[in-house]
Amino acid sequence: LSDICCTSANAVKVVNSVQSEKVYMIPDRNLSMYVARTAKKQMEWWEGFCPTHEKLKPAEVLKAKEKHPDAVFVCHPECRPEVIDLADAVRSTSGMYVFAKETKAKTIIVGTEMGILYRLKKENPEKTFILASKSLICPNMKLITLEDVLEALQSMGRPVLKGFNSGIVKVREEIRIPAKRALDRMLEVPRD
Template identity: 35%
Template structure:
């Protein structure tokens, strides 16, 4: 798996210059900035300041489809740009860098996944949103972590067996919660897989009143010590509604920007990612999300050539195929 390239740190004065230039270029290009919760706080703040959006991958794409801007600047990882393009094929979708990918996406190559599906033709194929357009096109359903349980319960009630990809931890969580027959692809998120239950329990001894919020891409041991398990939006909701004043959070620390903004009187701490002698590969922050920088964003917006190297392209045939399972999810009635 390719390593994410480091991003240089800007001074506050340099950041201010970049932000102002980006704001101007967004207006000139009829563009809107759409950022994921896991991007750096300065990116999220810029999205808010310019009338853009902060959210999870699906809500990012839906916002882009509704917005009148003809160019979408997606700050996140590549599959998010592809999803935005699938839902807005008539719009131009740019990213600060197409090198920003995802361990779940990269760990589920379309050709290998198609062969895996062909080996199990009796199963309904359900893929997580963190996948390429080509993998989505091979699926019967696309789901996010917020709707996965509802969809799989629905399929189980219909007597269907599930083939799930790519996150084995989220898939196993869905299997345990629903009791469905779920065959798992072997993939994992390098951020969530590092959280350690023992470290959380040790931290709870120091902060016994803290609530533990865990994303279901985390291992089962983490889910078992959680007070709330949920998607990014569900964890944000829990931070607003639970009575606790301290939270231990097991997901990318980029979410702290929104959590602290919505709950300035509360304290949020990263769940431990490593014990003594362990090697931390992500330290609670996706290295590819960190590749979204002000410098790269301005470079993309400054490039007025018809062919932009950081533009998302998805073939019309692939869009048509991937849109079917996405639409099935979007139209699924929530309880």
């Protein structure tokens, strides 16, 4: 099990908080390579990746920048390094909301899953948001619907399939205790 865990929003701070000089980071190689750019650690990583962020190619970003020369490009740290190299800013999903509010740019090319656009547009109606690629759709994120959430809430604790109870997750203590320790360590890292 992990010694500590992180999100894309706090990965650099979490890695720098680790006392060891060597860090093995999983599961996303692109986030790991991004962290390695600024972390004061010797980094190794697993070759996993986010399939949606992996789809974004530099050629698509360059095409969008050419079409919108006054735009700034913000991308997620789980994008490929060659995409990150083209970015004006690299932010987690939550960081993109802050960036969109604070930037003086009126047009923003967005390099992350398309679902972010709704909130960005709603919170910043005076700005234009352009998805860097039409391929930035996460099929896994689209599996859950509001109807699914409602059904899960309404059936909590009742059997939904023979032998399964929805809303109840049981984890063996030898897994739960170290997993909680990893979460607690992450939460101890000061936030901005």
